[in-house]
Amino acid sequence: MRPLCLDEYEQQARAKLPAGVFDYVYGGSDDESSLRDARKAFDAWWLRPNVLVDVSRCDTSVSLLGTMLAHPLVVAPMAYQCLAHLEGEVATARAAGALGGLMTVSTMASRTLEDVARAATGPLWFQVYCFRDRAVTTALIRRAEAAGYRALVLTVDTPRLGRRMRDMRSGFGLPAHVRAANFDADVSQALATRAPGESGIAAHASRDFDTALTWEAVAWVRSVSRLPVLLKGVLTAEDAERAVAAGVDGLVVSNHGGRQLDGALPPLEALPEVVAAVRGRCEVLVDGGIRRGTDVLKALALGAKAVLVGRPVYWGLAAGGEEGVGHLLSLLREELELALALSGRPTLSALDGSVLRRRAAFG
Numbered sequence: 001m002r003p004l005c006l007d008e009y010e011q012q013a014r015a016k017l018p019a020g021v022f023d024y025v026y027g028g029s030d031d032e033s034s035l036r037d038a039r040k041a042f043d044a045w046w047l048r049p050n051v052l053v054d055v056s057r058c059d060t061s062v063s064l065l066g067t068m069l070a071h072p073l074v075v076a077p078m079a080y081q082c083l084a085h086l087e088g089e090v091a092t093a094r095a096a097g098a099l100g101g102l103m104t105v106s107t108m109a110s111r112t113l114e115d116v117a118r119a120a121t122g123p124l125w126f127q128v129y130c131f132r133d134r135a136v137t138t139a140l141i142r143r144a145e146a147a148g149y150r151a152l153v154l155t156v157d158t159p160r161l162g163r164r165m166r167d168m169r170s171g172f173g174l175p176a177h178v179r180a181a182n183f184d185a186d187v188s189q190a191l192a193t194r195a196p197g198e199s200g201i202a203a204h205a206s207r208d209f210d211t212a213l214t215w216e217a218v219a220w221v222r223s224v225s226r227l228p229v230l231l232k233g234v235l236t237a238e239d240a241e242r243a244v245a246a247g248v249d250g251l252v253v254s255n256h257g258g259r260q261l262d263g264a265l266p267p268l269e270a271l272p273e274v275v276a277a278v279r280g281r282c283e284v285l286v287d288g289g290i291r292r293g294t295d296v297l298k299a300l301a302l303g304a305k306a307v308l309v310g311r312p313v314y315w316g317l318a319a320g321g322e323e324g325v326g327h328l329l330s331l332l333r334e335e336l337e338l339a340l341a342l343s344g345r346p347t348l349s350a351l352d353g354s355v356l357r358r359r360a361a362f363g
């Protein structure tokens with residue numbers, strides 16, 4: 001039977017993918033406590049529905065940085081999607097666009113950013129990792145501009161890679177048929193499978209990622225491109241304040257899916273302080289642990305304009321390629337629409353703190 005919810009896609013993917021690939025996607029860093037807590041944070045809120053509201057039509061559409069979208073479910077940037085399906089990011093882009101949504105394409109995609117743009121049926125953002133060699137980053141940004149990407153998402157929580165023990169144990173790296181498609185072959189060689197004990201992903205990151213990244217990089221990215229810039233990986237009011245002062249167009253409240261600093265607070269928990277600090281001066285999005293329509297509803301009620309969905313998209317891709325991602329995203333969109341109806345809030349703009357009650361008062 002076709003999966004009925006996102007977690008059922010995870011089960012299918014677990015059965016289908018090689019164990020090392022499943023672990024790379026599923027896993028977090030160290031003890032994986034941030035990975036678990038991201039989910040638990042949603043349970044800290046109950047919903048307060050209003051009844052006898054006309055919910056015969058519920059509207060999930062939203063405008064993000066000037067682009068109208070049919071729903072607020074943005075595909076998170078995720079590397080190496082050919083690990084899950086031969087078409088990789090191209091299949092994901094087609095599925096996201098068909099449903100009227102937006103996809104963020106990773107610097108470390110396994111299809112070239114131009115291939116993804118050619119196949120895409122909807123808007124794309126380009127996720128930027130800053131490399132030690134700024135010329136490499138500049139060249140990627142120029143290519144993204146030429147290919148029609150609409151914004152740059154600068155990931156700021158990965159100056160060094162978190163210690164992902166699953167990948168170390170399996171000696172995880174890219175199999176021969178998957179490559180870092182935006183780069184020359186030497187990068188894919190650095191990423192190749194290793195002996196158990198060492199991760200190829202970590203080896204590559206420590207070779208090429210800029211460990212000296214500071215706020216200067218934000219000004220630099222803004223100076224090299226006229227595209228809107230979002231920062232991904234902000235978790236505090238003080239960093240949000242600095243980001244706004246630096247002129248960013250958006251923030252993604254994120255702890256990188258629990259794959260970087262283990263013990264970092266759940267993004268949902270960080271969201272209110274970031275929203276309060278931003279005071280409407282830029283867009284605020286959130287990711288981490290979104291698995292149900294009611295999770296999306298809670299994130300929006302706490303002030304996010306949209307959410308990014310990570311691992312579930314990988315599971316949809318593994319289970320059924322473009323069709324799998326399309327069905328998975330439509331399940332989540334339908335769950336969100338039903339959650340709006342049953343909470344008596346027929347539009348996203350009707351969502352605010354009044355739909356939430358902190359569960360700490362319970363037991």
Ligand SMILES: Cc1cc2nc3c(=O)[nH]c(=O)nc-3n(C[C@H](O)[C@H](O)[C@H](O)COP(=O)(O)O)c2cc1C
Nearest residue numbers: 025076077078079106155256257288289309310311
């Ligand atoms: C397999 C995998 C690859 C990822 N690759 C990237 C990446 O290339 N760039 C990036 O900024 N974030 C990357 N992330 C983090 C996601 O963009 C996102 O922050 C996180 O997965 C959200 O949590 P969720 O998986 O619970 O939805 C990756 C996550 C996973 C699971």
Ligand SMILES: CC(C)CC(=O)C(=O)O
Nearest residue numbers: 079108161201205256259
């Ligand atoms: C290339 C990797 C650093 C991609 C990533 O961000 C991740 O695996 O979490």
